[in-house]
Amino acid sequence: MHRYDLISCHDCGVLYRKRPLRPREKARCIRCRSVLYRGSSADLNKVVALTLGAAFVFLIAQFFPIVELDINGLTSSATLLGSIRVLWSEQMQVVATMVFLFTMLFPAIELGSLLYVALGLRMKVRVPGFNRVLRAVQTAREWGMTEVLMIGILITVVKMTSLATVVPQPGLFAFGALTVMLAIVVSFDPKTLWNVGDDLLRASLPGLRYKPLAPGAKVLPCHACGLVAPPVGKGHHLECARCGTPLHTRKPNSISRTWALLIAAAILYIPANLLPVMVTHSLFGAQDDTIMSGVALFWNSGSKGLAIIIFIASVVVPMLKLGTLALLAWTAQRRSRWRPRQRTVLYRMVEFIGRWSMLDIFVVTLTVALVRFKSLAVITAGPGALAFGAVVVLTMLASMQFDPRLIWDPVDDKTRNDAEKNKLAIGEQHV
Ligand SMILES: [Zn+2]
Ligand SMILES: [Zn+2]
Structure with a gap:
């Protein structure tokens, strides 16, 4: 048995033996129903071609103007980088940095790193820094928000049509294409590349890396590269034998860290809703807009659909995230056995919707860059x-700190106790 024949459920920790899947097939955990792995072909040519294409479109999207506004002959256009620069020059350096990281740097790292590793593997080379670069792909993927930006662009375009003539520019189409291409790139699991890299090693060092797993060996799953094997290192400093990620049975201090981040986010949620996100300076003076007044503006101007989208993304989602994470942290802390499967589903939902709250920030970024008509109106x-x-960053960090396996630990302990009481053997090994 190869070590990568085993897989540990990310959400509840049950250990499974993998079997090959057909393309587009999914293997789900029987206990918590989360997706364990997908049937994806390790067709390196396809990965390289797609990533190369996406990288090319990425450059067009980043450096060409996205839209142009025209008010009676006065024009203004915005590129993504230009918009970030405007924010920076207006004392909004932190927001500018966030937008830069989520829409430029992380997607660039994801595409660049994936291309580097996949190109190497295609030439039968395990490139220098293989582990670190491949881990960077996964981190960058968690923080890249191209699809959210794309919706933000569309909302900005609709918003602007009430003010001026909007002329779509190449950047707009490039972002549309990039969103689709990235969705396909993301469907490819980088863990597959670790296995391909291992096959190369195995060919050069026969018998060295792949000792069969001894029965009863103490294993720790690595959720970065997917390996389930005995860890290397001593005491509390255990590492994955393959990719070097620090390993723990459970994320250290998971619950207290989740609480700390949650409380900070809850406190900031108040100014986030009360302070203006946008200030319009026009001939009629300055007008402040909070998130809610922005929603009301859309609603009253007839764009009810947009008002609902922004309301859900900016008000409902953050509140839902705060409430859900608090519920998860509280029940895990009390070692509750209440509806573990439903709580796992809630956790997956929080992880999935987290990034969408950045939507309004992206709309503000583009609006600020577009509406710069000195004689008519300037928005900051x-x-x-x-x-x-x-708030968005803190709640994302909080959900990353929470270890969903804590939901299942009390359930496992009870099963184990009951089994001992009834002198029954436990069929599965829980890690
Ligand atoms: Zn599971
Ligand atoms: Zn690993």
């Missing part, structure tokens, strides 16, 4: 945008 970002961005 307000301090609410900073508080709001911080």
